[in-house]
Amino acid sequence: MARRLTCPYCYETFAAREIRFRCNSRLSRTRKQCQRRRDAVLDERFGRRPSNDVGPDFAADGRRSTAVCPDCDGETTYRICPVCHCELPVQFGMVDNRLIAMVGAKASGKTIYMTVLLHEMRNQVGEAYGASMMGLDDTTMRRYSSEYEDRLYRDRQMFPGTQTASTNANRVEPLVFRFGLRRRGLFGERPQHTVLSFFDTAGEDFSTRESVELNTRYLTGADGIILLLDPLQMPGARERALPGTALPGTEGLDAPVNVLGRVTNMLLAARGGKAAAKIETPLAVVFSKLDAFWHLLDNGSPLRAHAPARGRFEVGDSLSVHEEVRQLLKEWDGVPIDQALENTYARYRYFGVSSLGRSPTPDARVAPTGIQPYRVADPLLWLLSEFGSVPKAGRG
Ligand SMILES: Nc1nc2c(ncn2[C@@H]2O[C@H](COP(=O)(O)OP(=O)(O)OP(=O)(O)O)[C@@H](O)[C@H]2O)c(=O)[nH]1
Ligand SMILES: [Mg+2]
Ligand SMILES: [Zn+2]
Ligand SMILES: [Zn+2]
Numbered sequence: 001m002a003r004r005l006t007c008p009y010c011y012e013t014f015a016a017r018e019i020r021f022r023c024n025s026r027l028s029r030t031r032k033q034c035q036r037r038r039d040a041v042l043d044e045r046f047g048r049r050p051s052n053d054v055g056p057d058f059a060a061d062g063r064r065s066t067a068v069c070p071d072c073d074g075e076t077t078y079r080i081c082p083v084c085h086c087e088l089p090v091q092f093g094m095v096d097n098r099l100i101a102m103v104g105a106k107a108s109g110k111t112i113y114m115t116v117l118l119h120e121m122r123n124q125v126g127e128a129y130g131a132s133m134m135g136l137d138d139t140t141m142r143r144y145s146s147e148y149e150d151r152l153y154r155d156r157q158m159f160p161g162t163q164t165a166s167t168n169a170n171r172v173e174p175l176v177f178r179f180g181l182r183r184r185g186l187f188g189e190r191p192q193h194t195v196l197s198f199f200d201t202a203g204e205d206f207s208t209r210e211s212v213e214l215n216t217r218y219l220t221g222a223d224g225i226i227l228l229l230d231p232l233q234m235p236g237a238r239e240r241a242l243p244g245t246a247l248p249g250t251e252g253l254d255a256p257v258n259v260l261g262r263v264t265n266m267l268l269a270a271r272g273g274k275a276a277a278k279i280e281t282p283l284a285v286v287f288s289k290l291d292a293f294w295h296l297l298d299n300g301s302p303l304r305a306h307a308p309a310r311g312r313f314e315v316g317d318s319l320s321v322h323e324e325v326r327q328l329l330k331e332w333d334g335v336p337i338d339q340a341l342e343n344t345y346a347r348y349r350y351f352g353v354s355s356l357g358r359s360p361t362p363d364a365r366v367a368p369t370g371i372q373p374y375r376v377a378d379p380l381l382w383l384l385s386e387f388g389s390v391p392k393a394g395r396g
Contacts, residue, residue, distance in 0.1 A: 008197035011221035019062025023055035028074030104228030224383035236333035284379035312393035325350035
């Protein structure tokens with residue numbers, strides 16, 4: 001059977017030949033031109049918006065990079081997803097395409113984490129690794145800067161709760177980026193690209209039955225999962241948080257161990273019979289808001305230091321963070337989390353991050369000292385190193 005591809009926008013799978021094309025609606029060689037028109041599939045999935053006025057779509061051999069429009073004889077290079085009609089990245093199906101799902105309970109810090117992570121990847125981390133991170137499409141570029149980056153970095157404000165995909169008529173729009181790395185190989189430098197798709201779920205999406213199906217598709221379609229767990233939502237940790245830390249309310253919150261259980265159930269249910277084997281999808285288990293716990297850690301704790309920025313994923317450093325978090329989990333009554341992971345996941349790794357570096361102010365703004373992220377890129381770099389997209393240093 002041909003390898004199935006997964007759309008970075010809707011996470012539905014299809015074979016390469018099923019990819020459709022969209023006419024570019026320019027004047028063709030035969031002086032004909034297709035008019036732009038509303039695409040009903042885009043309307044339905046993303047709501048009415050001006051960018052849904054596009055050239056007509058048609059079927060052709062999706063394994064090729066171009067096709068000729070049957071209406072105007074114009075040649076087009078726009079390939080679209082047969083399910084959601086989003087334009088697919090250039091060379092989709094030919095280059096590495098990695099989908100990363102991010103999940104976590106309500107108020108665990110997902111939106112802030114994603115915003116800071118992408119900012120870091122585009123700036124400091126990008127520089128250290130000789131890497132670039134570009135929005136793959138106009139919508140991603142626009143949404144990332146106007147809805148996320150500007151709000152946090154320019155206006156210095158926190159986010160309101162993210163809308164759930166299910167109340168939002170199942171309109172989920174992941175942010176899709178192209179991660180590029182210059183790698184020195186035998187034949188000189190060659191660029192290597194990985195498409196990364198981030199899906200910021202709302203916490204509630206994991207606490208009701210209805211939204212489980214949609215999320216199951218996202219999780220099972222993902223090549224790697226970032227599970228964000230909030231220690232402030234663990235009773236054993238919450239009471240030790242640095243005084244003055246902004247605490248999440250306790251109403252309707254779901255303990256991290258339950259969130260992990262739900263994610264695990266979705267992954268297990270989706271694969272039917274093979275329930276005995278461990279889950280192979282690499283899982284980064286990320287504890288957020290660690291700035292609230294630094295005062296309890298030794299000065300030499302790896303969680304208080306920045307990751308070494310040497311342009312390689314340092315395996316030894318990552319393993320010492322992993323062990324340190326495991327120790328903390330014991331103090332936080334988190335042993336059931338550790339056991340659940342050990343019993344069900346073939347590849348998981350603990351991380352501890354602080355996106356802001358400090359609790360926000362009581363009026364929900366960035367602290368006057370600014371945003372000082374700690375170790376936010378480690379989980380993504382680990383996943384990329386597991387995929388072979390960034391080099392590793394050392395063994396573990
Ligand atoms: N101390 C500290 N607090 C943080 C940090 N990151 C997030 N928070 C707090 O957590 C709150 C929620 O963060 P969000 O990123 O909006 O959380 P979310 O997981 O997207 O929430 P939903 O969209 O409702 O599911 C913020 O308003 C902050 O008060 C951090 O690095 N340190
Ligand atoms: Mg959110
Ligand atoms: Zn045409
Ligand atoms: Zn799609």
